Amino acid sequence: MAVVFVLVAVAVLALLAGVHRYVWRRLVGDTTAPGSALRKAGTVAAWLLPLLSVGALVSGRAGAPFWLQRTLAWPGFLWLAALLYLTLALLVGEAVRPILRRVPARRAAGGAAAAADDGTSAAGSATAAGIRSAETGPAPADAPASGTPVTLVADAPASSPAVGPSRRLFVARAVGGAAAVAGFGTVGYGTYGVLRGPRVKRVTVPLAKLPRSAHGFRIAVVSDIHLGPILGRAHTQRIVDTINRTQPDLIAVVGDLVDGSVHDLGPAAEPLARLTSRHGAFFVTGNHEYFSGAAQWVSHVRELGLHPLENARVEIDGFDLAGVNDIAGESEGQGPDFDRALGDRDRTRASVLLAHQPVVIDDAVAHGVDLQLSGHTHGGQLWPGNYIAELANPTVAGLERYGDTQLYVSRGAGAWGPPVRVGAPSDITVVQLASRQA
Numbered sequence: 001m002a003v004v005f006v007l008v009a010v011a012v013l014a015l016l017a018g019v020h021r022y023v024w025r026r027l028v029g030d031t032t033a034p035g036s037a038l039r040k041a042g043t044v045a046a047w048l049l050p051l052l053s054v055g056a057l058v059s060g061r062a063g064a065p066f067w068l069q070r071t072l073a074w075p076g077f078l079w080l081a082a083l084l085y086l087t088l089a090l091l092v093g094e095a096v097r098p099i100l101r102r103v104p105a106r107r108a109a110g111g112a113a114a115a116a117d118d119g120t121s122a123a124g125s126a127t128a129a130g131i132r133s134a135e136t137g138p139a140p141a142d143a144p145a146s147g148t149p150v151t152l153v154a155d156a157p158a159s160s161p162a163v164g165p166s167r168r169l170f171v172a173r174a175v176g177g178a179a180a181v182a183g184f185g186t187v188g189y190g191t192y193g194v195l196r197g198p199r200v201k202r203v204t205v206p207l208a209k210l211p212r213s214a215h216g217f218r219i220a221v222v223s224d225i226h227l228g229p230i231l232g233r234a235h236t237q238r239i240v241d242t243i244n245r246t247q248p249d250l251i252a253v254v255g256d257l258v259d260g261s262v263h264d265l266g267p268a269a270e271p272l273a274r275l276t277s278r279h280g281a282f283f284v285t286g287n288h289e290y291f292s293g294a295a296q297w298v299s300h301v302r303e304l305g306l307h308p309l310e311n312a313r314v315e316i317d318g319f320d321l322a323g324v325n326d327i328a329g330e331s332e333g334q335g336p337d338f339d340r341a342l343g344d345r346d347r348t349r350a351s352v353l354l355a356h357q358p359v360v361i362d363d364a365v366a367h368g369v370d371l372q373l374s375g376h377t378h379g380g381q382l383w384p385g386n387y388i389a390e391l392a393n394p395t396v397a398g399l400e401r402y403g404d405t406q407l408y409v410s411r412g413a414g415a416w417g418p419p420v421r422v423g424a425p426s427d428i429t430v431v432q433l434a435s436r437q438a
Helices: 002-029 037-058 066-136 148-159 167-196 233-246 262-274 287-291 294-303 327-332 338-342 358-366 385-392
Strands: 199-207 218-222 250-254 281-284 312-316 319-323 350-354 371-374 398-402 405-409 427-435
Touching: 002 037, 002 066, 002 167, 037 066, 066 167, 199 233, 199 405, 218 233, 233 262, 233 427, 250 371, 262 294, 281 319, 287 294, 287 327, 312 338, 319 338, 338 350, 338 358, 358 371, 358 398, 358 405, 371 427
Parallel strands: 199 427, 218 250, 250 281, 319 350, 350 371, 371 405
Antiparallel strands: 218 427, 312 319, 398 405
């Protein structure tokens, strides 16, 4: 296993090195003069930015002071997102580059042909003038000889304006500039979307066993808040304010609340104490809680007024609400236990399961769950990451049916790593349960 890990790490580092070399070449090497200040600055950035990215990725796991994690996180993680979209934009530019090279060449060829035609016409006119001169007598003493005009026309191109930067340099700068605008613009807009806060989605889910009395019951689902070195207390407050404005009957926090310890992030989580709903707020662990001290976080959210469901179930008016630990808890002997959470319940009652990862849907189906609420995928977070997420998850975002069980997956309210979302906007979903008897 250790050998496999080393080989994968070496392959990833080699890929990153190759991508950085390519980006440097297209944005710096092809567009700047050797020894210029711009080339020196670009080369320094090409070495410094990947080091900051590695530092942002490993500082938390290495136990670095929280202030250092925050210092590295912003430039390091933003550069990873920028690297992705700069590379994609430059690859598109590879297809455009040959076209741009040909267009000026054709224009230049057309200009040369026009100049040649003008020279031929001038030569013809000069020859005709010489013939007329011979017929009418000698020219005045100050008139040029008959052959002179031809010589002047032949030398005319030499007096044309000097040629500007080479076509290759022009194309390199045009493509590189367009790629930089597209890449950094995409990252900027995606960062704004995260820092602005999640938008509210509303989904109606009919449940066959739900009684008429519970028709219209509203559950505010929030997942993947990811408090950490970048997203802090202000981010939590935006989420709490957004949830409270929806006036839900119940709040479900379905994992990946944090990326860090209670010591570092406890103050950032404090606004959760102001969540309000008729039946309270419930919490289940995600995989990132097990990287951050899950037991301590379960105790802390309980102190904030949330109700952790650790492989447990509670009865709500009209249905059973159950929650299971995340799969990552298996490494600590605290993995999901569906029999404990659902095994002895009355299956004539409707049931809603909180489970961080969508991949446990088969267990939910086997235990007769009517609706599973999950997160984890972020909807892919950074396009085209959604295609990768589809390989590992049965549903990446939205509502789908698996037999008699429905699965709803939220895109999440925060972001992991780069505080950027592209093609997968963050959300808080109000799931409204509908009774078929209503």
